[in-house]
Structure formats: C-alpha cells, structure tokens
Amino acid sequence: MAEKPIITVKNLVKNYGDFSAIKGISFEVYEGEIFGLLGPNGAGKTTTLEIIETLRDKTSGEITVDGFNIETDADDIKQVIGVQLQSAGYYPNLNLSELIKLFCGLYGINKSPMEMLEKVALTDKARAKYKDLSGGQKQRFSIATTLINNPRIIFLDEPTTGLDPQARRNLWDLIREIRDAGTTVVITTHYMDEAEELCDRVAFVDGGHIIGIDTPNHFIDELVASGFERKKQVKLANLEDVFINMTGKEWREG
Amino acid sequence: MNPQKKYSNFNATMAIARASFRSIIRSPSAVVFSLAFPLIFIVVFANIGGSGVTVDVGVAKTTDTLSPVYRALKGAKVVHLITDQSADDMAKSLAKGNIDAIIDVQKNNAMPPYTLHVQYTEASQQKGGILKSLLQSIFFQINSRGNTIPQPVAEIKETTVKGREYKYIDFILPGMLGFSLLSSGVFGTAFVFLSLRLTLVIKRFFATPVKKYSIVLGEALARLVFSLLGALFIIMVGHYAFGFTLIHGVVTVINMLVLAALGLIIFMGFGFAISGIAKNESAVPPISNIITMPQFLLSGTFFATTAFPNWLQAISKVLPLTYLNDAMRKVAFEGAGLNEVTHQLLILGVWFILIYAVAVKTFKWE
Numbered sequence: 001m002a003e004k005p006i007i008t009v010k011n012l013v014k015n016y017g018d019f020s021a022i023k024g025i026s027f028e029v030y031e032g033e034i035f036g037l038l039g040p041n042g043a044g045k046t047t048t049l050e051i052i053e054t055l056r057d058k059t060s061g062e063i064t065v066d067g068f069n070i071e072t073d074a075d076d077i078k079q080v081i082g083v084q085l086q087s088a089g090y091y092p093n094l095n096l097s098e099l100i101k102l103f104c105g106l107y108g109i110n111k112s113p114m115e116m117l118e119k120v121a122l123t124d125k126a127r128a129k130y131k132d133l134s135g136g137q138k139q140r141f142s143i144a145t146t147l148i149n150n151p152r153i154i155f156l157d158e159p160t161t162g163l164d165p166q167a168r169r170n171l172w173d174l175i176r177e178i179r180d181a182g183t184t185v186v187i188t189t190h191y192m193d194e195a196e197e198l199c200d201r202v203a204f205v206d207g208g209h210i211i212g213i214d215t216p217n218h219f220i221d222e223l224v225a226s227g228f229e230r231k232k233q234v235k236l237a238n239l240e241d242v243f244i245n246m247t248g249k250e251w252r253e254g
Numbered sequence: 255m256n257p258q259k260k261y262s263n264f265n266a267t268m269a270i271a272r273a274s275f276r277s278i279i280r281s282p283s284a285v286v287f288s289l290a291f292p293l294i295f296i297v298v299f300a301n302i303g304g305s306g307v308t309v310d311v312g313v314a315k316t317t318d319t320l321s322p323v324y325r326a327l328k329g330a331k332v333v334h335l336i337t338d339q340s341a342d343d344m345a346k347s348l349a350k351g352n353i354d355a356i357i358d359v360q361k362n363n364a365m366p367p368y369t370l371h372v373q374y375t376e377a378s379q380q381k382g383g384i385l386k387s388l389l390q391s392i393f394f395q396i397n398s399r400g401n402t403i404p405q406p407v408a409e410i411k412e413t414t415v416k417g418r419e420y421k422y423i424d425f426i427l428p429g430m431l432g433f434s435l436l437s438s439g440v441f442g443t444a445f446v447f448l449s450l451r452l453t454l455v456i457k458r459f460f461a462t463p464v465k466k467y468s469i470v471l472g473e474a475l476a477r478l479v480f481s482l483l484g485a486l487f488i489i490m491v492g493h494y495a496f497g498f499t500l501i502h503g504v505v506t507v508i509n510m511l512v513l514a515a516l517g518l519i520i521f522m523g524f525g526f527a528i529s530g531i532a533k534n535e536s537a538v539p540p541i542s543n544i545i546t547m548p549q550f551l552l553s554g555t556f557f558a559t560t561a562f563p564n565w566l567q568a569i570s571k572v573l574p575l576t577y578l579n580d581a582m583r584k585v586a587f588e589g590a591g592l593n594e595v596t597h598q599l600l601i602l603g604v605w606f607i608l609i610y611a612v613a614v615k616t617f618k619w620e
C-alpha cells in the first residue's frame with residue numbers, strides 16, 4: 001500500500017508564555033490509518049491536536065491537512081475534519097436528536113439525527129439529554145457529532161479515558177469501523193494496550209518532543225531484538241482478560 | 255463526489271437560534287424571571303392598588319408661597335407639592351392623572367385676603383377626594399384661628415378637569431415589562447455565554463465552519479423572540495384581566511414591543527460584558543445584581559421616581575431602565591408614537607454605544 005500523507009506537521013513549536021509545551025515536532029499521518037499520539041498527561045497531545053484542528057495558534061512550524069494550510073485555509077480544514085474535544089460539553093437542555101440537528105446546521109449539512117445515532121448505536125437515546133448518558137455513551141455520541149460532515153479525518157482526544165473495559169472495547173470496534181469506512185483517525189491515549197490493539201502507527205510524545213514513530217509491532221520487535229526481556233515470565237492472559245471473560249464482552253449501559 | 259453546497263451562515267445562525275430558544279424555554283429560571291415574577295407582581299399590585307400613597311399637587315407659578323394656606327399644605331405629609339413644572343406640563347399631567355390637582359393661592363386686596371383655586375381631575379378622583387377633605391380641615395383651622403376678625407382668611411374655588419383614569423396597572427405593567435427584559439437580558443445572556451464558554455460548547459462550535467457572529471446573533475435572536483413573546487403575553491394578561499390601557503390598540507402593542515426589543519438589546523450588552531468579566535458561574539449573580547438592583551429599585555418599576563429625594567432622582571435619571579419605563583408608559587397610556595419618545599430613545603442610544611463598547615472589550619470566547 002502506497003502511504004499517502006494526509007496530515008504533515010513540520011517543526012511544530014508551541015509556547016504558552018515562557019513555557020514551551022511543544023518543542024519542534026514533525027510527523028505525518030497517512031490516509032486511512034488510525035494514528036495514535038501516545039504520551040503521559042502534560043506531554044502536549046491535546047495542544048498538538050488542537051493546533052492541527054485550527055483551534056489554537058501555533059508559535060511556529062508548518063502544518064498541512066488534506067492539502068490545506070492551517071494558516072490560510074482554516075475554513076477549508078474545518079469542512080473536512082471531525083473533532084472530539086477532550087472534555088467538551090454540549091448545548092444545555094437539548095436532547096441528542098436536537099443536538100445532532102444543531103450540528104447539521106453548523107456544518108450546513110442535511111442529515112437525519114436517527115441516521116447519525118444509528119452509527120453509534122444510540123437510537124434508543126434520541127430523546128435523552130447528553131448529561132444523562134453513561135461515560136461510554138457520551139463518547140459514542142461525541143463521535144457521532146464528528147461524523148456529521150462526512151469528514152476525511154477525525155480527531156479523538158482520549159476518548160477511552162475513564163471508561164470500563166467493555167465500553168473501551170466497544171469504542172475500539174466503532175473506531176475500527178470508521179477507519180474501515182475510509183476515514184483517517186487521529187487518536188490520543190495514555191493506555192499502551194489500547195494503542196497496541198487499535199493503532200496502525202503510533203508516535204510517542206514526551207515533554208514536547210516526539211521520541212519515536214512506528215507501527216506498534218515494529219517497536220515491540222525492535223525492543224525484543226535488542227535483547228529486552230520482561231522481568232517476569234509473561235502469562236498467557238492478564239487480569240483484564242479474566243474480567244472480560246467472566247463478565248462478557250457485550251456492551252453495558254449505565 | 256457529492257456536489258458541495260455553498261455554506262450558509264444564515265442557516266447556521268438559525269440553527270443556533272432554534273437550539274437556544276429550545277434551551278431557554280426549558281430553563282426554569284428564564285421562565286420564572288421573565289414571566290412568572292412579572293405576572294405575580296402585576297396580580298399583587300393590581301389588587302392592592304395604589305393605597306397609602308401621596309397626593310401629588312402641582313403648584314401654579316403665581317402661587318403666594320408665603321400664605322398660611324400654602325404653608326399648611328407644605329406641612330401636610332400626604333401632600334407632595336410639585337413646583338418645578340411649567341404650567342403647560344402641569345396641565346397635561348393633570349389630565350393624565352400624573353398629578354392629582356393643581357393649586358393656585360392668590361393674595362387678594364379685598365376680603366378674604368387669600369383665594370385658593372383648586373383644579374381636580376377626573377383622571378384621579380380618589381386622590382382628589384383626599385385632597386379635598388384635607389383642604390377642608392386646613393381651611394377650618396385657618397379660618398377659626400382668624401376668629402378675632404369678622405371675615406374668613408381664605409376661600410376655596412374649585413374646578414375639575416376632564417381626563418382619562420390612570421389606573422395602577424397602567425403604571426405597574428410597563429415597569430414589570432422593564433423588569434422582565436432587564437433580568438432576561440442581563441442574567442440570561444451572562445449565564446448562557448459564560449456556561450457555553452466554560453463547558454467548551456463554544457470551542458466545539460469553533461471546530462465547525464460557523465462564524466462568531468452567527469453564534470452571537472443566533473443567541474440574541476432566540477432571546478429576543480422569547481422575551482417579546484413573554485412581553486406580549488404580559489401585555490395581553492394585563493389588558494384583558496386587569497384593564498391595562500392600550501390607547502391605540504394593536505399599534506400601541508407593536509410600539510411597546512419595538513421598545514421592548516430595543517431595551518432587551520441594551521440589557522444583553524450588560525450580559526455580554528458580565529459573561530466576560532465573571533470567572534465562574536457563581537460570580538454571575540453578584541455582578542448582575544449590581545447592574546439590575548439599582549435599576550429595579552430606582553427606575554420607577556413600582557413607584558414613580560418623583561416620590562424620591564432629589565439625590566436619588568439624580569441617580570435614577572441616568573439609568574437606562576428609567577427611560578425604557580418612561581417611554582413604555584408614554585406609548586401605552588398616552589398613546590405616544592415612537593417619534594414622540596425620541597428623548598428617551600436618544601438616551602437609550604447613548605447607553606447602547608457605551609455598553610457595547612465595554613462588552614466588545616471584556617467579552618471572551620475561550
């Protein structure tokens with residue numbers, strides 16, 4: 001597969017006053033992949049994402065998204081991306097169906113709310129308020145709002161943080177479906193098991209630097225080839241496998 | 255693939271307006287402040303009427319202020335003497351019942367030494383009656399003090415002018431409308447924009463192609479429609495249930511709604527400014543109260559500002575709600591057209607410029 005960059009970031013720098021949050025990072029995201037930005041809290045994941053999304057100004061560097069320059073073509077970029085913010089709320093007192101209609105108006109696109117809610121299995125919650133949803137449902141609803149404008153790329157900022165194992169797996173399935181339908185996905189997380197499972201390629205971000213970009217398998221193979229061994233013999237299953245096995249994989253509401 | 259329709263800022267604005275309107279009508283505080291409170295006040299005050307009030311008496315310029323009659327009136331607590339109006343204004347006020355009577359005390363060269371001319375008005379018969387009995391007791395005292403001389407000291411000559419009855423509802427309803435607009439404009443706008451900012455709703459909007467002005471316009475439009483529907487409802491209840499006077503009927507209602515819209519736009523300016531200044535939601539009520547309370551109390555919502563001491567009147571004369579109330583009452587009761595309240599509109603216009611200059615400086619998007 002010829003890898004075609006859909007996002008190119010070159011020497012991105014972001015200073016908040018005296019504090020330097022992003023210290024010159026460069027990477028590419030390929031069309032049709034799930035790209036993971038991994039790193040501990042405060043690494044600069046959200047900052048990087050929001051600069052690409054045209055929601056924050058950069059200090060310096062060059063970024064193109066689907067051929068558009070973030071400095072000159074912000075409006076064009078907004079048309080082709082879908083954005084899930086790390087902690088965004090939704091317009092108060094409206095139900096899910098009305099919120100989708102609102103976003104349709106904001107994007108200038110005609111979609112039926114049910115069609116969108118169906119994609120994330122929330123049709124039975126059409127009349128519910130966002131604040132009354134469970135954590136996993138909230139994230140799935142957020143993802144539905146990112147898909148309204150048929151985006152080329154969606155950005156998901158820590159969508160699984162705080163979710164239980166079932167809800168996490170359920171969301172991974174949804175994200176894979178979105179990628180399989182042809183949408184590029186950029187996701188941030190600090191869970192390595194999640195990245196290993198879900199991402200086609202990952203970039204490690206730490207203290208405002210990128211310290212490695214590759215496929216999860218390649219990183220692991222490299223480490224093993226260097227002679228690394230886990231201190232403790234790896235068991236064939238872990239406690240999460242036990243939990244999933246005992247409680248079942250199906251999605252829980254609540 | 256799919257032919258890209260041109261992005262419509264109008265549709266985006268309307269989508270926000272619809273969402274915001276839905277949100278407002280589902281928010282209990284908006285409904286309570288804009289509709290329930292004003293209606294409760296109207297019901298309560300319409301039933302108490304204007305009891306325990308003062309009698310406003312205009313004093314003609316030709317009055318002999320040294321006469322014992324005048325001094326006796328000045329000493330009477332129920333009587334509020336008005337000396338700073340021209341004869342013309344006074345006559346108009348009398349016909350409307352804004353003042354209850356006009357007196358003119360004249361010194362005679364013949365006996366009796368003083369003649370008191372009193373003009374009452376049909377527009378305020380109750381208070382006229384109060385004054386009448388008061389004058390009788392004053393005259394009884396004065397004339398019996400002059401017992402040593404054979405002739406009475408003063409005599410009364412009375413006339414009554416024609417006028418329309420000015421009911422308390424005619425006073426209280428425009429004040430309640432003003433209160434409703436003030437609270438919706440200031441509190442509502444401040445709360446909504448602050449919470450949309452803090453909960454990152456606006457940030458999420460910015461990830462769509464929507465323009466900033468669409469967000470402001472959509473929100474303002476929703477509040478305008480809500481408040482005007484509320485105003486219409488209050489006017490209708492006032493008119494049909496309590497006999498609120500609408501001189502030119504529908505035209506008067508439309509004029510009132512135009513004033514309501516202008517007032518609301520100015521009050522929203524305060525709301526925008528507050529949403530930028532407040533750091534969190536609990537900071538909104540205190541700041542909003544600083545803006546609304548003085549206007550609520552000093553702008554003639556419940557009582558005519560003429561009852562205030564001069565220094566308070568001076569304050570009330572700069573507040574925007576004073577002029578909105580004033581214009582509303584002129585339009586509703588006197589049937590004035592908007593072109594006849596240009597003085598009030600002009601001052602509201604100055605407030606508009608001032609407050610939006612401040613709002614543009616303080617307003618924050620994130």
Ligand SMILES: Nc1ncnc2c1ncn2[C@@H]1O[C@H](COP(=O)(O)OP(=O)(O)O)[C@@H](O)[C@H]1O
Pocket residue numbers: 016019021039040041042043044045046047048
């Ligand atoms: N608006 C801001 N002002 C100042 N510092 C900020 C701001 N946003 C983020 N930071 C700082 O920048 C660093 C990176 O933050 P962020 O991008 O949110 O990290 P992550 O998403 O990886 O947890 C952190 O140290 C954070 O405190």
Ligand SMILES: [Mg+2]
Pocket residue numbers: 045046047086157158
């Ligand atoms: Mg983050």
